[in-house]
Amino acid sequence: MFGGDGPVEIDDQLIEVQLGDPMTGVCWKGDVLRENYEVELEARRTDGFDFFCGLTFPIGKEHASFVLGGWGGGVVGISSIDGRDASENDTTTFRNFDNDKWYKVRVRVEPNEIRCWIDDKPAAEHVRLGHEFDIRYEMDPTVPLGLAAYQCDAQYRNLRIRKLTDKEISEAKKKRTDDDGS
Secondary structure, three states, X not given: OOOOOOOEEEOOOOEEEOOOOOEEEEEEOOOOOOOOEEEEEEEEEEEEXXXXXXXXXXXXXXXXXXXXXXXXXXEXXXXXXXXXXXXXXXXXXXXXXXXXXXXXXXXXXXXXXXXXXXXXXXXXXXXXXXXXXXXXXXXXXXXXXXXXXEOEEEXXXXXXXXXXXXXXXXXXXXXXXXXXXX
């Protein structure tokens, strides 16, 4: 997939990616939801120190990646917004991640914004209108929906993708209207 991938093992309960040079990942090549959906999974790094979860997801016709543990192990954010990586845009935060600990990861693509959580706590969000979303070229093999780990071993489980309910879509639209003061 990336050209220097480590081994990948997939069974009914677990996806395991091992050290690549530099990345290893998996990708869903079938039909995917592109608007008004949520993807959720649990991820953990079992060895190494860099990003163990680079979740690439569609945003309409564009794509972005939610990165956990990038740029040496601590960066969290959405990559890329208006050509700026997760390490250099307004979604950038820093967090320590322990090896062998499961983290619940959730990304929601709403009509007006993208929202991301780690362990049910907000981790990154960004409005969609007026912004361009893309992925770093290294992540191209994960389009349209995929997971990658950079120079580390990682595991993923409990992957779930669902369409947002009409009520959730309506609430998301109302929230943005309220936030804008309209």
